[in-house]
Amino acid sequence: MRTGTSVAARGVVPGLTALDGEPSAQSIVPRIVEVARALEGEVVAGDGRERLTGGALLQRAALVRDAVLAAQPQGRPVAVLRGHDAGALVGVVGVLAAGVPLVVLDPTTPAARLRHYVEAAGATICVTDAEHAGTARLLAPTVLEPESAGRPLPDPVAAAESLLGSPAGPGDTAVIVYTSGSTGAPKGVACDHRSILHDAWVNSLASDCYGPGDVVVHLLPMAFSAGIGVTLACLLTGARQELFDPRSRSVAELHEWMREVGATVLLASPAILRGLLAALRPGATIEGLRSLTMAGETVHGAELAAIRRAVGPGCSLRNRYGSTETWLMAEQRIEAGDPLPTGATPVGRAVPGLRIDVEDEHGRLHEQGTGRVVVTGRWLGNSYWGAPERTAEVFRDNPDGTRTFRTSDVGRLSDCGTLRLLGRTDDSVKVRGLLVEPGEVDALLFAQPDVREAIVVGRTSPRTGRTSLVAHVVPEPGARLTATGIRALVRANLPSHMVPEQVVFLGALPRTERGKLDRSALPEVPDVVGTKGPRNDFDAVLLGLFERVLEMPSLGIDTDFFAAGGDSLAAQALVAAIEEELGTSSGQVSTALIAANPTPAQLATALRGDRRRSSSTLVPLRTGGSGTPLFVVAGAGGVAMGLRPLAVRLPDTTVYGLQAHGMENPGLPDWSIPRIAARHVRTLRGVQPHGPYRVAGHSMGGLVALEVAQQLTRAGEEVELLVVLDSFPPDPDIVPRVFAPGEGLVQRVRSVAGLLATGIVPNRDGGHHARFHRQGAVLQRRYRTTPYAGRTVVVVAQDDEDAWARRQWEGHLTGDWVRHELPGGHITFLTEPLVERVAGLLSRELEAVGERRAGTAVRTPEPGAPPHPAE
The missing domain is CATH 3.40.50.1820 (Alpha/Beta hydrolase fold, catalytic domain)
Structure with a gap:
């Protein structure tokens, strides 16, 4: 991993020491106070409505601290419910300065879910504002609105002294962050002061991502680890954070807004980046960025190329990997001139202070290979709040003072330490007795220009017990994808047991409240593979044609052609295959006949009886x-x-x-x-x-x-x-011309001859369809009514x-x-x-x-x- 020391070139804050990467005896609040005092007259955060200076942060946070201590001196966790704005930073700092654990709540989350977080944390106080006070009263018995009480603000010096009056220890819990619950009930991860300080150093200065003088675009909800991590890292380093909530504002506004605030650093999920790029005018670029960081889900090579074109060669691209339990774990940095990866972009090498290994099925750790991702470091001070047994399942304290955490991710670690994620341990499935990581199929589909997003999951049939793959695909606008085409693509590039049995096309993939892919919300799909075998040789031949056209093995004669992903194009291919293989006469089999008899058994009966439609x-x-x-x-x-x-x-x-x-x-x-x-x-x-x-x-x-x-x-x-x-x-002046203006006499004669053959002689490439299409163009130019x-x-x-x-x-x-x-x-x-x-x-x-x-x-x-x- 590359590091740098170019922060000085962007600006050094007088009197402010550099953030320490070895926070053995430090806690968060003294450092925040030091930065805010050094930037007393400078803006440290903005949200489009207000500009918060370092001095104002100290003054307003002191009011919050005093109100919390007056309401609850016993040190229980305290919740903060605010919008994605500068006022939320005030609440965060005020609660931390009270020396109690902080629980940040997201107002877009349903109240029932928020109440679960508050009760699980044991919080009885919620700090809020007038806009969110009604919801706060549903969550906690005590609701505080410190900034609405009309109390006078202390001067910045007195405010700073007040904020330092209830010091917390380096190993004390600073923040409780609740996970998304994608693998079960949401868990509260207790993060101590040392781990947060170390993560802020890794995120910003150690990786030369941002620091004093930078303007960081903050899009991530503070209730989640990525969001509160950015909030605290900016406050701890002196970078200015500009808050933009893509859930309440259109991503189409983001580009112009970034230009207005002078953004130099963008931290975003791939989903938001896709929206940002889609909103750009053709040929437009994003100016001014020197660093762009992606995290939260897989980024594919084709997407990375589009991002590079949009931000230009002067911007560093970073693909990062982290978790609520560990903060940032790895980073892949790509500079101008570096080759862009193909397929899924690696998440890179371990950040300073961490070691990454992979664990095999026997629990042994390896420095390279494929397996469960395991991280070890001195600053993994986190645990599950109030759940020591659950903590012991995945965390381990080592004799040398380090700590180890077993993630739920599966990855491939190269001999040079570069990590590629393949999926999660609970995503791996066995198809026909062979282990499949669906992420490998995702990567192939994502690489296709007509695919915007894709996610492949394993599905076990409750009827037969068979496990198969289901691909959920979001096409690019205007792309005409088919299930058979998707399966043919996978079959041409991956082993046959990795070919999705079903393909579901969606307008968008479902996402959780924090923007991550939500596998639990993917639509249910019915069984499409029949279980009945052929009754005779004719059935067997016809079944083989179904399997060939649909690119699916092991169908039954009760498989519905359309439920298995067949469409009109596939039906035409099936008609052609039947005429060629079975020697049926022209007109005996048609797409209409397939529509009326969609299973091999039904179609076989219709063909053997030589049925013709009336x-x-x-x-x-x-x-x-x-x-x-x-x-x-x-x-x-x-x-x-x-x-x-x-x-x-x-x-x-x-x-x-x-x-x-x-x-x-x-x-x-x-x-x-x-x-x-x-x-x-x-x-x-x-x-x-x-x-x-x-x-x-x-x-x-x-x-x-x-x-x-x-x-x-x-x-x-x-x-x-x-x-x-x-x-x-019905207007000939609007309907396009049939014959091109520059068409010569010979070509015109051929075109007219082909037109006259409509319905009589099939076109060599398009059957009757091409001739009827051209005939239709002629007829609609002649139609009046x-x-x-x-x-x-x-x-x-x-x-x-x-x-x-x-x-x-x-x-x-x-x-x-x-x-x-x-x-x-x-x-x-x-x-x-x-x-x-x-x-x-x-x-x-x-x-x-x-x-x-x-x-x-x-x-x-x-x-x-x-x-x-x-x-």
Whole structure:
């Protein structure tokens, strides 16, 4: 690890001695008083509303100390409940100066949880302010508001003397910090004065991270070890801390705010850094930082590269590893010119005063290898408050005066002492008898440009007892990821037993109150792997095709294709595989047939019976719902089954998909939108003879749905809802051209010939889909219609490059209509995880239609109105 002594270049405080890294006979308060007196007229903390000088800190903290001692002279722990502001620092210093243990409470935590902390600590007093006094009265019998009592402030000299009047010993408990409880009930970690002083030295001066003259961006809640550690380290070193609460303020404001306060040091979790980078304008950089520290979860190489581009070469990057029980343990420092790591970034080498080993399954310690991470040092003075038995389980006092702590982390220690974390001891699982560290799969997924976040966990089926891996993936906006693609990626890079059996796409990973990944809040996933074996050779062949397409071994013939992660693209691949392997005739198997028969057993029965659908344009997507069904038209070149992710998220609604004639069966296509619509009208009236009707369409399917609504209305039927999903309006001046302006004669002839072959000769690369897509582009430029007067909902994918054109429905809709804009691209907003937003919006619209029919008053948005902010 690199160290430096460049603090002097940034500023030395006259009369202030350097912080001692050997705090054998020291405690916190005298050092804080020394720093505050040296900076009496200087700002030591700011929060956007007030600027706190060293002198004001002394004066106001003295009021808190006196109030605590007057209310409780017996030395029990005292809680502080304040916001993330300068006033919280006053409360922290005042309680510590009273010579009692401090418990900092986070006001964003539910009161029931806070009451548990207060009761477990044995605290009966809570120091607070007027804003939080109501909550404080729910937590403790005695509530103090020292700064609201109107007492006069002492002068700084008298205040300093008062703060030094109740000295605590170096080995006394200074702070009780409660852990997140991710591995059980929250535990109170009692941290003594020596351990805090040593950690402040390691965090700041020993690692040349910050010191006098630096402006430290403080984003971390003080109720947690990382937050109170920064608070105390700045007070102990003379660095100015600027407090910004990302839970109450938008991270989009952070960049400009950092510029305004002159930030030189940023300490942040990777999650906050992702938000900061996402909020930057294209090409913008973060100026002025000389040090950026990341901690709290794994940072991957691709993220590190983006961070480096944003902060420039003059900023040191630090990846740190610590815990509530030990404070900072290791640091990986990366300077300009240093190669960026691939995969998960190491957490580096042990900080001064600590030794890191790994423990094998027999309890033996090793200086290199893989195992449980164990740390040893002189300043591990912490323990679990009021729990000596629990303390003895993980802490050990050694004959040489050092102390050892066994973490719950699993890591790989190189021969040069660099540590990489692989996961936690309770995350490791055995799959098919082989030990798997899910963190290795996380690292691979994180390295993919289309993956924003990922976490892989082991899951044991309560039905079969099998253990398998489940990957929870957050795609980048606009990325079109599939479960089969994720599994294929892992299979190409890792052993087969490390391939996730299930892939769940999420909009964001769940996090705890302190911003850490919350594995306990990950969604439950059902069993998807069937247990029944093939009944005959035909079943066995078909089952093998399912396994190959889904990239999953050991399926059963009762495995549901879609529950196992199959989507429309995978279904098309399965159709192609069946035609190739089983020699079925064109049209005998289709994605529609798979939708109706999603298990190998059901599909085998359908194929052996040579079933053919009576209407190849109609695909049941969700059956069994009550009330009026919804008919959804697929876009040009799209199969109806591609709309299944939307359909299955519409509760209690029967949904039918409609697709082009000739798409999946032999047949000539319809060559105008009115003709396509007329065919669909005949088809849907075969299912629902009379209205009211509900129709929707995606892309060109939105224009077809519009024409369906027009034809039904002219026939005297009621259409109570039309939904247009990211479609161009019927305006040839807006719809893109079919043929490129620079296309030569030969190319134009080939294009026209290919167009005329739509539905007859499959395209070599895209089957019928590519030809139907091009045909749709021609048809929508030729389509005209009169303005539609019925209730219409227009949904626009706001991240698509043609979003501006797909917004232009004014003048084409003269009735009650509304426009909503949702995240995603033209295709991706209807796929995981963004489709959840579309489904939620559509569910509300369907519910509103039902309420209108029942005579219930509902709010009707203004025509063309933008979406409600919550949408």
